[in-house]
Amino acid sequence: MAYCGANPESELLEHFSCLSVGRDERVIKDELSDSCVNPGLLYLSDEVLIVILKHLEPVSLLRLGCTCCRLFRVCSCDSLWTPRFRDLFGVGLPNITTAGYAAKTAFRLVFMWRALFRNVHCNRSLQEKLFAEVPYPPHAYWTQWLVIEERVPLPAAQLTCANIEKLWGMPRELFTVKLEECPEGDEMLRMEWRELYNLAVTHHGSTAMLFHYVLKQHQSSDHSELESMYHQYTQCRFQWLFTYWLFRQPAPLNRQLKAIYLQWRKHSKKKVSTWGETVCDVRYLASLHPITSDYWRGKLAWGDENVGIHTVGNYFSMCKSLVAWILGRDWGRLKRRKVYEDTLDGVYLLLKREMQERLVEHERFWQVAKVQMGRVCTLEETAVNYVNWKMIETLPYY
Structure with a gap:
């Protein structure tokens, strides 16, 4: 099932928006029982299928999951996507059974965000989102994604302790010294993004737990804008990057x-x-x-x-x-x-x-x-x- 003709990461760009459920599994079983064709993978137990599918890279896993209901369900197992998340992003997910979100969902969201963020220099749409409120941080949805980035191409942000606690999960007590330097009654802090990132990693205990915190915060978020921008990016990424390289x-x-x-x-x-x-x-x-x-x-x-x-x-x-x-x-x-x-x-x-x-x-x-x-x-x-x-x-x- 492995697809040998493309870079795995670039292939993912084209397939996240193509996830769909095929025909009803019962219809497939009826067709198989009425024919002499060997049912192949569909005749194996879920446990055996998972062992086989662990050898596939994300592209082939997505392709296989689009074929029918049963394979869609099996290919969405957390045990398949957790190691892929770790391999691609260098960060392990915590106990996914108690995390409150699926590993495949986490992989999909972080992959889309990272694909957009690493090309922000030539992506005018994302630039408008991130730089709209300078010197204040962008909209809370986009700021929440910036939390997991060590290097952010934005000037120092002006934030209140309440905003920092909501977005980064860090309590007011961590900023007692900085608050003492502010005028009385003024709780607006001016902080570099990298400083906020380092404080957040220290507070949460590890980069993995920081990722976990952000993904938990995004559980109830509407990701339609991210998906729309990602789809636009997949269609225009070569033209955007070439134009930037040629003229900038x-x-x-x-x-x-x-x-x-x-x-x-x-x-x-x-x-x-x-x-x-x-x-x-x-x-x-x-x-x-x-x-x-x-x-x-x-x-x-x-x-x-x-x-x-x-x-x-x-x-x-x-x-x-x-x-x-x-x-x-x-x-x-x-x-x-x-x-x-x-x-x-x-x-x-x-x-x-x-x-x-x-x-x-x-x-x-x-x-x-x-x-x-x-x-x-x-x-x-x-x-x-x-x-x-x-x-x-x-x-x-x-």
Whole structure:
């Protein structure tokens, strides 16, 4: 049942919203009894099924749970999701039988939140939620999720002792010293988020118990907004991250990236003139290079947007080195462009499969580029003169 064609975490992005119950289990049993087909898994006891399903990763577990009522019930067992929660988030859940929430529910909520939070820098919708009330904390629902994060990209929060006790579960007595520093009658505390996190972990006893506290607090919460934002994120994550990478580089790297991105690349000057603006056609810019086109469609690193964008960054770092090397040669404009284009074509074709499966570092790109460039230069030397060069100009060197 294991799905070998995708990164487990990226596959989860597409399947949490697809959980559904199939046909009635009794109908399935009637069909099986009336046929000669081997019932397979459905003929096994729940205990045996659980032992088998422990070997599946979350993606396959979700897929199997969508097939019928019985497998949905078995695949939702706490004994299957508790170890997966620990493996993915590095935090164990307490005794789930007395926790008041299902391990699968805990996994689902924390996974959605973490997927959104780790990409908050390029997620405008989540930014609006988190930064709406600065210097005060965001809405209680979102602040409750921030409780479990050690690093929060928000300025110090202004909170009352009552708010801290409600959100972090820490009593007023912990802040006696800080209250003494405040003017009489003023209980508004200004605290860094990391300080609040460390105090909460100390107060609750461990990170696991802090997670448990937050999940208990969210038992009666309406998660429809989180689910809606998560669904939007699954649809747009590649476009958001690519746009951020392309236009939000610090100066002077932003100008360097634009120059390298368009170097010896045929493009529409009209569309490029709006570079970085709201009306910019980012899809068109992504189509200028095969690797960025692949990333835009989620074809790099098994659909992991963060690993994929690192590969894209390493690729253009190699392009920068290649341009510097070519410009250092005493070549004409035609030769420079032809060597550059054919070298990049060869690099892409050779590393295409590797880029689809894993992160490709700058050193790997540059190593392959030097080999391809050597072949290009050898062919150019055999041309001898300009006439022969023009004859093979339209042919690829790789």
